[in-house]
Amino acid sequence: MHENKLITRYELRMKIKELIHLQHFSDAEQQECEKLYEYPLLQFIFLSVTSGTPYSILAPILHEKREYKQMMFHYSHTFPLSDEALEEKYHAVCKQKLEHLQQIVSNLLLQAGYGILKSSDYQTLAKLAQTSLKIVLFCSILELANQIQELVLSSSDVFVIPPGTNINPFIQFYQQHSNAILLAEATVWLIDPETETISTFIGTPNGNLLQFFTKSELTRLIERHWRPTITEDF
Structure with missing residues (x-):
């Protein structure tokens, strides 16, 4: 998830879900994380990337967002957003x-x-x-x-x-x-x-x-x- 990138909510959450799966978090570990962070692990990571303090120095910062055709797009403030980029990403x-x-x-x-x-x-x-x-x-x-x-x-x-x-x-x-x-x-x-x-x-x-x-x-x-x-x- 590179910062200089446009990504939809759907893509981002699916990538986080895949990351959690690849890290082999057990249900008990995920419940422990939820107690610690006050959110389910997926939601905690998603919010930290899109609106809060990044959970890691390697995590992207995608605090900008734009709604387009019933999709939410997230991107960093350095991304050169354009209607063409939105339309291309939408179709993909x-x-x-x-x-x-x-x-x-x-x-x-x-x-x-x-x-x-x-x-x-x-x-x-x-x-x-x-x-x-x-x-x-x-x-x-x-x-x-x-x-x-x-x-x-x-x-x-x-x-x-x-x-x-x-x-x-x-x-x-x-x-x-x-x-x-x-x-x-x-x-x-x-x-x-x-x-x-x-x-x-x-x-x-x-x-x-x-x-x-x-x-x-x-x-x-x-x-x-x-x-x-x-x-x-x-």
Whole structure:
């Protein structure tokens, strides 16, 4: 993690996670670190690099940050940030994140007993008995929002998105599109690639998939303020 570099929150946290794994920290050692630093070890290192006192003289100092297309970018004050650099990094990390999401989805489907018929270009076709799924991955809620109106929704459609940096696009998407998605019995899954947790954002997963899901705090928050009325007059 060189200081003169632009890195996303996702990349940085995954690198720290890998570092902790390579150092062979046991659960007991990580718990001891949490007592000492008052944060889980991953979070302590992340905060020390991005906002606090570096945990080591060799650690990078990435105290500058910028939000761009629902990604948070961290960099040092010496980095020559530009829109071109942000866009280039965004596309590179999107590819990396989508591949990670694809892996999580494939593992989930296999655990749930689905057969994967086809998996390419961040789309997966899967089947279990009479239930078919067409799963499409998006790098952000913004990309899904840009395409959702062009789609003819069906009950087999599953859209997968990662969390973002700002709740407002999620609220706006829920307000504008949850009615149509729920009426079609399609679903939107929220998968956090950092923790590999899978939550429902809109709709309810079919059958035995549900046991692998939690309801996200994001969805709970939105539903407290906005409850869609399911009607065909939209």
